[in-house]
Amino acid sequence: MAKDLDGGITRLGEGFEGVEWNILGQRYFPKADCGSTFSFETNSEPGQFVPVHIHPNQDEFILVQEGELHVKLDGQWSVARPGDLVRMPRGIPHGYFNKGDVPARALFWVSPAGPLRALFEKLDRMTDVEEVVRTSAAHEVDFLPPEANA
Numbered sequence: 001m002a003k004d005l006d007g008g009i010t011r012l013g014e015g016f017e018g019v020e021w022n023i024l025g026q027r028y029f030p031k032a033d034c035g036s037t038f039s040f041e042t043n044s045e046p047g048q049f050v051p052v053h054i055h056p057n058q059d060e061f062i063l064v065q066e067g068e069l070h071v072k073l074d075g076q077w078s079v080a081r082p083g084d085l086v087r088m089p090r091g092i093p094h095g096y097f098n099k100g101d102v103p104a105r106a107l108f109w110v111s112p113a114g115p116l117r118a119l120f121e122k123l124d125r126m127t128d129v130e131e132v133v134r135t136s137a138a139h140e141v142d143f144l145p146p147e148a149n150a
Helices: 116-123 129-137
Strands: 021-023 026-033 038-044 049-054 059-066 069-073 076-080 085-088 094-097 104-111
Touching: 021 116, 026 104, 026 116, 038 116, 059 069, 069 085, 116 129
Parallel strands: none
Antiparallel strands: 021 026, 026 038, 038 104, 049 094, 059 085, 059 104, 069 076, 069 094
């Protein structure tokens, strides 16, 4: 049975229930979690990125709040700035990169929620990139080979 949404406010720079994850150096704060959606805030320092990957069963969105993110979506590069919404349909390869010289902050969400929260819980403070890729695949996130990031 899908989890119901808990009402309330999750403050800027905080995760609900005080949760914060460190995933390969990036800070993630869960904002809302229920069966229909899972949302989280990311904080990406210059040079940080999430390589091109596919969610076969989830649509994903990014609302950029500060800085800018270079997004590769279905082989095409674009730049998302504060206030821009990036729409990434399920099954389409995508990745995001902070190629700027200032931190970027964004609100992400996926629909349906699927196993993404469970994945982030497992990835928290994991440092072995190969294990990150294997664990992600077991949670419906499939990373493409490194050349997909070019």
